[in-house]
Amino acid sequence: MRKIVVGLTIAGMVVGGVYAQQKKAQPKREEAVKPEEVMQVLKTGLSSDPRFAWKLNQDEAQKICSKYKSREEMPAKELQRVIQLSQQSIAYPQWGIYWGDWKEGQKIVDSPSGGRYASYGFSDSPTAKGGNCYACHLIEKGKPGGTMGPNLYGYGKKWGISKENMNSPEAVEKLKAVYNIVYNSWSAFPCSSMPRFGYHGNLSTNDVMNVVTYLLHPESPVNK
Numbered sequence: 001m002r003k004i005v006v007g008l009t010i011a012g013m014v015v016g017g018v019y020a021q022q023k024k025a026q027p028k029r030e031e032a033v034k035p036e037e038v039m040q041v042l043k044t045g046l047s048s049d050p051r052f053a054w055k056l057n058q059d060e061a062q063k064i065c066s067k068y069k070s071r072e073e074m075p076a077k078e079l080q081r082v083i084q085l086s087q088q089s090i091a092y093p094q095w096g097i098y099w100g101d102w103k104e105g106q107k108i109v110d111s112p113s114g115g116r117y118a119s120y121g122f123s124d125s126p127t128a129k130g131g132n133c134y135a136c137h138l139i140e141k142g143k144p145g146g147t148m149g150p151n152l153y154g155y156g157k158k159w160g161i162s163k164e165n166m167n168s169p170e171a172v173e174k175l176k177a178v179y180n181i182v183y184n185s186w187s188a189f190p191c192s193s194m195p196r197f198g199y200h201g202n203l204s205t206n207d208v209m210n211v212v213t214y215l216l217h218p219e220s221p222v223n224k
């Protein structure tokens with residue numbers, strides 16, 4: 001009899017303990033979650049898988065961005081540091097800046113695959129690369145897209161690029177400026193939610209050149 005009582009008591013303590021833990025594990029909505037706690041959850045969930053483990057190490061720019069709720073809150077010095085680090089990260093095609101193939105660029109812009117899968121190595125087709133740009137941008141006339149980023153329709157015209165001036169040194173400078181944005185968006189828009197396509201290796205230097213050509217070329221549907 002005594003044994004049973006003890007057994008029940010222990011069972012009660014265990015059940016009670018689990019219940020108390022469950023209650024504790026559900027924080028009230030208004031309780032702020034600390035960044036360290038988020039990292040802990042991410043670490044326990046991802047660290048066992050080498051395909052994701054590297055993602056847990058923030059680079060210096062990410063560490064700076066994580067300190068602030070918005071770009072507006074960032075001190076000028078921190079903004080400058082993120083821009084500087086991002087500019088330093090940019091690699092250019094072997095032959096420098098050139099007009100690429102806008103049709104190839106269009107394929108990358110249209111493709112929703114790529115960034116999310118290609119670099120993790122378990123995509124249906126591991127070489128598939130895409131920008132998924134329509135997730136956040138409106139680009140060609142009449143094609144549906146997102147509004148998180150600015151509307152890019154007529155982007156080449158906005159930069160003042162025409163058939164007449166497209167091979168001038170000024171136009172090449174403009175190609176380079178947009179190349180920098182697509183390769184590493186943080187070089188122009190620190191801590192932006194726009195992915196850093198070239199920096200992460202999701203797009204190669206030639207891919208970025210083709211995407212930029214698609215955005216700026218007078219013959220591209222973006223500028224028709």
Ligand code: HEC
Pocket residue numbers: 108109130131132133134135136137148149150152178181182189191192193194195197211215
């Ligand atoms: C997750 C959303 C997202 C995706 C995906 C995305 N962008 Fe963006 N993009 C943005 C945001 C937001 C901005 C505005 C920059 C800022 O203020 O942070 C932007 C800005 C830009 C700009 C600069 C526009 C200007 O004002 O001059 C260009 C060019 C651009 N994006 C091109 C692209 C291309 C090309 C792709 C696909 C390869 C792409 N973006 C994918 C969110 C995105």
